[in-house]
Amino acid sequence: MIIYSNKKKNKILGVLHRSKKISNKRNNISPINEYLQISSQKLKKGDYINPHVHLKNKRIIFSTQEAWFVLKGKLSVKIFDIDKKNIKNLILNKGDIYVFFCGGHSFKVLSNNAEFYEIKNGPYQKNVKDIEYFK
Numbered sequence: 647m648i649i650y651s652n653k654k655k656n657k658i659l660g661v662l663h664r665s666k667k668i669s670n671k672r673n674n675i676s677p678i679n680e681y682l683q684i685s686s687q688k689l690k691k692g693d694y695i696n697p698h699v700h701l702k703n704k705r706i707i708f709s710t711q712e713a714w715f716v717l718k719g720k721l722s723v724k725i726f727d728i729d730k731k732n733i734k735n736l737i738l739n740k741g742d743i744y745v746f747f748c749g750g751h752s753f754k755v756l757s758n759n760a761e762f763y764e765i766k767n768g769p770y771q772k773n774v775k776d777i778e779y780f781k
Contacts, residue, residue, distance in 0.1 A: 647661070647662040647663075648660075648661050649661070649662070649725055649733070651727050651728055651733075651748075651749065652727050652731070652733055653727055653728050653729050654728065657728065657748065658677060658680075658747055658748075659725060659727065659728075659746070659747060659748055659749040660725060660744055660745055660746045660747055660749070660751075661675050661676065661684075661744070661745045661747075662736055662738075662742065662744050663675045663684075663686060663742070663744075663745070664739075664742050665740070665741025666741075667686070668686045668687065668688050669686075669687070669688060670687070670688050671687065672685055672686075672687045673685060673686045673687065675743070675745060676745055676747075677747075680711065680747050681705075681707050681709070681711050681767045682711040682712070682713060682745060682747070682766075682767050684713055684743065684745050686743075707767060709748060710766055710767060710776055711745070711746055711747050711748075711766065711767055712745075712746050712764060712765060712766040712767075713743055713744065713745040713746070713763075713764070713765045713766075714738065714744050714746075714753070714762050714763070714764055714765075715742075715743045715762055715763040715765070716738045716739060716740055716741065716742050716743070716760070716761075716762045717740065717761040717762055718740055718757075718759065718760060718761040718762075719740065719756070719757035719759060719760025719761060719762075720737060720738065720739055720740075720755075720756040720757040720760065721737070721738040721753045721754070721755055721756060721760060721762065722735065722736075722737055722738075722753060722754045722756050723735070723736045723737070723738055723751060723752070723753045724751065724752045724753070725749060725750075725751055726749050726750030726751060726752075726780075727749050727750075728748060730750055730780050737756070738753075738762075750780065
């Protein structure tokens, strides 16, 4: 499910990808122009990816994007538009991933012992303010 901004109609705020949507074909979850690239694919025993390295490639980024991958439990997620207005509420379950490209977000844990991965583009600069809280 792609979530678009209400303020800028073609701007993608994020993508929710449910684990049941993972198929045998590679699915690029992120649009190719976004900093954080996420894809999914089912693999079977014997599948093989040839050894490789990624070459150095200078990239310039202007924002932090992140993804939440739920390993266990349930999260309630609020998605905020670029004007900080709440536009969508989601429930993330085990195996779901939500990729945030822009806008704002918050979440509340709905189950005991929830576990998730948070993935962000870097590098992290501890002396640079890169987050703003709002009500």
